[in-house]
Amino acid sequence: MTDATASGAAPQKPASGSLLELDARTKRRNAAEARFKFYGMAAVGIGLLFLVLLLVSIVRNGVPAYTQTFISLPVELQAEKLDKNGNRDPEEIKKVSTFGYNPLIDQALFRVLEENGVESPFEKGADLRKMVSASAAAEIRDYVIANPEKIGETVSFRVLASSRVDGYLKGRVTREDLARDKNLDAEHLDIIDQLKEAGAVARTFNWSFILGADASESRPEQAGIGVSMLGSLFMMLVVLLLSLPIGVAASIYLEEFAPKNVWTDLIEVNISNLAAVPSIVFGILGLAVFIQFMHLPQSAPLVGGLVLTLMTLPTIIISTRASLKSVPPSIRDAALGVGASKMQSVFHHVLPLAMPGILTGTIIGLAQALGETAPLLLIGMVGYIASNYPDGVASGFLDPNSAMPAQIYEWAKRADPAYYERAWGGIIILLLFLMTMNIIAVILRRRFERRW
């Protein structure tokens, strides 16, 4: 180091020795240099390590959600149970509740065991039926109501296995876990092992996770993210339709027309502060203004979209202003020079040239809004089971629904560990959407960005 020597003291003698030989101080300084560089590298490395850790844990925990265990069951649709009068009247068939279908499933299960030569310690069908999801009866009932002519025949169904069975085949549930579990016994697993050998139990790709609806707390095997994906879609439509025009209009005013005065200063300070307000505060705003004051429906994608619009507006305004600013003044001057009005020069020349930048900013803003959860918790998009597809466009905007991140939060909160797998699986879909949007933004920027 080059510390100044105290005044009055004799000047330090220069270190003697060869230039080719490093003295102790130089060595120390070089070591400090190397250490410092290493710290920097380590910091970058740790950052990247966290990223890898995060991605690995998402993929490792999430991928199992995309396969699901099914059991092939030849169910005999007995006429005397399903249609006592024999007239195949759909109204009468509907009178048989899902409970009425359980004996058929029991019978089919016994038959499968017999066909494959599996020994079973269970006497009662209800015990054996624990291997099958509670949704199986409803599935068969829906089939029968849709095809009443099939009554009396034996139809082969692929029904969902219960979540414990599914977890066993995925390695999530072990025999030790089942000792304290009253939903399934180790004997069931022996049966499953043998049925798997025989091919009656198989794990296949699970489309209904991607396209399906959420299910009640006790049926994780049935839950899907499709309906909340639609909820997110409607929300993003609202955000796009409101925030793009409003954001562009506001930026045009601030960048091109605004006089320098207190009012515009106030607006500018405001926008930069709004961009840093915690998202949950926007949720409180939405709750108080849209639900408490305006009485808009709770849990509706419309309200979610409005809240997220207010949240993304600052982002969009900031990026739009940047891209308007990057259009050189010579363009404006040329337009004004040939007689265009100020408004015409902006709308006919500046805006089209700034459009790629504006769209990029908008897509990034939308991606942010798509992943935002906290404000949605406050306007009631959680705690609601998104089990029905909206009937149409109006109901898509106004009927209660969930959104992807809210659905993931909901699953993470549920007690059954089978739901954790679904939450991770949902995150994969969410991240795929975000990645696609960001890639589109990057491509737009690369393809259309102009350097002046």
Place this chain on the structure above:
Amino acid sequence: MPATWIFLIVLALSATGYLLGRRRALVSAGGDSRHLHSLPAYYGSNAALLVSVPALLALVLWLFAQPMVIQNRVEHLVPETSYANEGELSLVMSDVRRIAEGLDLAVEQGAMTEAEATDIRVETTNIRDRLGAVGVALGSDVEAPILVAAKAWREMNATGNMIRTGVVLLIALAGFGLGMVRADKDFRARNSVEKVILALLILAASLAILTTVGIIASLLFNTIEFFKLYPALDFFFGLTWAPSFGGGSELGILPLLWGTLYISVIALAVAVPIGLFAAVYLSEYASSTVRSFAKPMIEVLAGIPTIVYGLFALLTVGPMLFQAFGPDGAGWMGGGRAVMTAGLVMGIMLIPFVSSLSDDIINAVPQAMRDGSLGLGATKSETVKQVVLPAALPGIVGAILLAASRAIGETMIVVLGAGAAARLSMNPFEAMTTVTAKIVSQLTGDADFASPEALVAFALGMTLFVITLCLNVFALWIVRKYREQYE
């Protein structure tokens, strides 16, 4: 007539106005557009704007004002004996509104005739059952005065809707007429159209102010309401947080603030060194290939939604820490959810935030300062430590403050990773909770805003808003002041 129809009619009228206005202007110039003051399209736009803007503005205002006016007038019909305070009144009023809307729905679906709906009486009909049949669920049986109020509501609503239709369509027609009169070759159509567009642009820009006003108003009114029910001193200086919806809750903010600060400090302790060193390395040492790879990769961390970090804390980091520090390890931890879990994960989230802001600021330090230092024989690290960082210090402090405000306002990670118990404890492996987590737990799934237990969320939100706003303003001020120094 429903509002959608009015809206569509106004739009159709406006489109017609465009075509006719354009044609009339051309006709007035004898078919030669060179004699017009403005391009023909401006005459059309002028007419279209005259039709649509005032009419739609009136429609929107009416849609907001009508329910309020009706509410005000119907409130007097509800007997004072049926409610004890403002909160109960609002519950009664929402019942009234639901019955009125249910009756409308029943008539619309044909489950009831119009005459039946007007003459309906509590003594003769079970209203709850009848409305239940059309899908309107009522919490309790309907009392006579409530039904009277509901009927009054319905009647006023119908009258209001009729007047609304008339007024809006009249305004639209007046605009149409004015547009037609003005579609003349000497009229300065472009100037008037541009004035309207400018007004719309100003309106859009003012929305930012409106949002802030909305935030402050909604927080402030409910906070004042809360302090009427619960003493402000107890809120700000209370040491216990124990809400109970039965009453007698203790709502002291200090344990929550402590949890918030503790988690934020841990997060910053993770994010600041890593982020800062990464920024220094990437801007001073790294080759351009490393930089172009590592910088976007680290910034990916910033694009990942917070719910993902929340899940990561709950299901990966929490169990990992629990294994190391739980009963099987060091024995400090009682469960996966802890201050440490949330702080660590939040730190990861903040790394790119700190690093990219510091990166910008370090890059803004003029190269001449580095060259001078290197020329005097300082090593690169000495240059960074003694020249670059001191010069960039104000900006870096600003960046750290912005990161701190992020950490304080972060919700999902603490909701999932930090636990729910409010505690004043020093042990970072214990579960604690934060202001944001409590806002969520006090407000979700609760439509009754009358109890102090729900209203406290607004007071918490106000506190959060004020703290983050101060941090942001201060940080932005520092950053801006610093930037000017070298520009």
